[in-house]
Amino acid sequence: MFGKCGDPQNAMKVFSTMARRDVSVWTAAIGAMAMEGNGRRALELFNDMLKQGVKPDEVVFVAVLTACSHSVHAISPHIVHYGCIVDLLGRAGLLEEVVDLIKCMPMEPNDVIGGTLLAACRTHKNIEMAAYAAEQISKLIIQRTGMHVLLSNIYASAGKWGVDVAKVRLQLKEKGIQKVPRSSSIEVNGVIHVFTSCGTGDTDTRTEQSHIALMLQEINSRLRDAGHIPDLDNVLLDVDEKEKEYLLSRHSEKLAIAFGLIGIGKGVRIRVVKNLRMCSDCHSFATLVSRIYEMEIIVRDNNRFHFFSQGLCSCSDYW
Ligand SMILES: [Zn+2]
Numbered sequence: 441m442f443g444k445c446g447d448p449q450n451a452m453k454v455f456s457t458m459a460r461r462d463v464s465v466w467t468a469a470i471g472a473m474a475m476e477g478n479g480r481r482a483l484e485l486f487n488d489m490l491k492q493g494v495k496p497d498e499v500v501f502v503a504v505l506t507a508c509s510h511s512v513h514a515i516s517p518h519i520v521h522y523g524c525i526v527d528l529l530g531r532a533g534l535l536e537e538v539v540d541l542i543k544c545m546p547m548e549p550n551d552v553i554g555g556t557l558l559a560a561c562r563t564h565k566n567i568e569m570a571a572y573a574a575e576q577i578s579k580l581i582i583q584r585t586g587m588h589v590l591l592s593n594i595y596a597s598a599g600k601w602g603v604d605v606a607k608v609r610l611q612l613k614e615k616g617i618q619k620v621p622r623s624s625s626i627e628v629n630g631v632i633h634v635f636t637s638c639g640t641g642d643t644d645t646r647t648e649q650s651h652i653a654l655m656l657q658e659i660n661s662r663l664r665d666a667g668h669i670p671d672l673d674n675v676l677l678d679v680d681e682k683e684k685e686y687l688l689s690r691h692s693e694k695l696a697i698a699f700g701l702i703g704i705g706k707g708v709r710i711r712v713v714k715n716l717r718m719c720s721d722c723h724s725f726a727t728l729v730s731r732i733y734e735m736e737i738i739v740r741d742n743n744r745f746h747f748f749s750q751g752l753c754s755c756s757d758y759w
């Protein structure tokens with residue numbers, strides 16, 4: 441193909457004028473980027489291809505992996521390169537292709553790849569695929585409770601109350617995995633404060649607790665005015681709507697953010713560390729707070745960094 445002629449620049453010129461591009465044309469263009477060692481551009485092309493609805497095959501995977509691995513002077517593709525492709529395929533909703541790719545990886549998938557696939561299943565509401573993914577992953581990393589929590593969140597979000605969630609819970613019990621209590625910590629004026637969802641953690645003075653409760657009330661009413669509706673699917677307990685709303689409002693990162701708003705002056709970032717994955721309601725909470733209160737908020741959960749600023753998050757609401 442045109443990429444093989446040894447002149448990637450010319451090859452790309454030809455590519456840009458082609459009206460009809462099937463998977464082999466895209467593969468050739470990505471191959472041309474591989475020759476240049478331009479992994480970033482190869483990934484961009486791959487993403488463009490997915491966006492245009494062209495189905496990927498193994499040959500194009502190899503081309504992307506080659507381009508990526510050349511760009512970091514590695515001989516064989518690293519797991520991070522597979523991670524990039526899994527991420528792009530997942531965003532495009534090509535879940536079966538993700539599973540095929542994971543199956544033929546020369547190395548064992550790690551928790552990042554598994555988590556990316558699970559998150560994609562959640563976004564595209566594919567319960568069966570999520571169950572498959574979780575089964576594969578749990579074989580590798582049963583010690584990571586966060587994964588199981590993510591899976592049971594998928595079931596719950598899909599409204600499959602009852603059997604499936606019960607099954608997951610049973611599995612957790614059989615494997616002897618206790619649900620880790622969710623907690624968030626925040627540093628204010630050089631002191632680290634820890635919050636858990638069941639209580640206000642180590643801020644044990646009554647005055648502090650009532651300040652946080654008042655702040656949360658204020659935030660929640662401003663969020664409601666801005667059109668925020670609590671996402672009750674995030675509460676896994678089988679209780680009535682009012683109780684769900686209350687429990688949701690007590691999530692540890694919300695308590696920490698409220699505490700940060702009280703104790704941290706304008707222009708200083710609020711930094712919260714969460715031990716498990718952030719739920720979607722806390723995510724939209726932080727997004728809106730960053731806009732309404734004009735504060736920058738950074739939340740590090742067990743999966744990634746979220747940098748909230750002016751009503752947007754660095755993860756583009758995909759995590
Ligand atoms: Zn939450």
Ligand SMILES: [Zn+2]
Nearest residue numbers: 746753755757
């Ligand atoms: Zn985010």
